[in-house]
Amino acid sequence: MPHHPSEEFAAVEGRWDVKDMVPVRVRRWATELEAAGHLTNQSPLILAAIMDRESLGGDALNPSGPSGTGDGGHGLGLMQIDRRYHRTFAAAQGPDGVELWSTPAWNVLMGAQILAYNLKRFGSNPAALPQAIASYNASERRVRASIEAAGNPTGDALVSAVDSVTTGGNYVSTVLTAARSWGWVG
Numbered sequence: 001m002p003h004h005p006s007e008e009f010a011a012v013e014g015r016w017d018v019k020d021m022v023p024v025r026v027r028r029w030a031t032e033l034e035a036a037g038h039l040t041n042q043s044p045l046i047l048a049a050i051m052d053r054e055s056l057g058g059d060a061l062n063p064s065g066p067s068g069t070g071d072g073g074h075g076l077g078l079m080q081i082d083r084r085y086h087r088t089f090a091a092a093q094g095p096d097g098v099e100l101w102s103t104p105a106w107n108v109l110m111g112a113q114i115l116a117y118n119l120k121r122f123g124s125n126p127a128a129l130p131q132a133i134a135s136y137n138a139s140e141r142r143v144r145a146s147i148e149a150a151g152n153p154t155g156d157a158l159v160s161a162v163d164s165v166t167t168g169g170n171y172v173s174t175v176l177t178a179a180r181s182w183g184w185v186g
Contacts, residue, residue: 021182022048025057029066029078032104036112042119045184046129047079047112049175050136054080067102076101079111085139086110111136127158129186130172134162137171 019030026033026048033051037044054070055061058078061068066078074082076090081101083090089110092100100106118132121140134143142165147153150161163172179186 018044018048021045023052023057025059026052027057029057029104029108032108035105036109039109040112040116042112042115043179043184043186045179045182046133046175046186047108047115048182049178049184050111050115050133051078051108052178053171053174054078066104066107067099077107078104079107079114081107081110081114086114127154130159130162130176133172133175134166137167138162138165 018034019027022030022033022045029048029051030044033044033047036042037047051057054075055068055078058065058068061070061077069076070080071082074084076083081089083101090099090101094100094103094106101110115132115136118135118140119128121135122128122131131143131147134146143162146161146165147158150157150164153161159172159176163170166172168174176186
């Protein structure tokens with residue numbers, strides 16, 4: 001499955017054109033998604049789909065926008081970085097005293113780094129992406145337990161197994177379906 005943006009985006013003057021591929025609510029963060037994808041070698045469309053699922057591009061947060069929170073105040077910003085598991089990032093401030101998580105570029109980059117870390121943990125096989133996406137939402141421990149409980153499935157059965165421990169029981173399916181509908185091939 002392609003992970004490098006050049007494998008899935010037509011280059012337009014050296015820039016990926018994510019803004020024309022995603023919904024308006026996520027489009028406003030296209031520059032941040034493209035930059036984070038480039039820096040971490042992750043698909044900006046997968047990152048956009050995670051952002052859309054997590055916060056509807058910030059519209060589902062309280063207050064609405066990049067500095068809002070969700071999940072009872074545990075989820076921070078556009079990518080809903082969980083303050084319970086990413087304490088250092090949650091506490092980090094820029095030189096101006098603004099919390100980094102509330103800055104779109106930093107928040108999206110952290111989300112991309114979490115996904116990249118999850119991918120590394122699950123290896124470079126075709127099953128790694130669904131597992132990494134599920135871990136973004138539900139933790140590596142819970143995802144590994146769901147895979148073991150399901151007898152180490154593959155393909156659609158793997159997606160169903162890892163989805164079973166995610167929010168709504170369909171997190172991975174929703175993210176992959178959205179990314180594919182926007183042009184991601186993987």
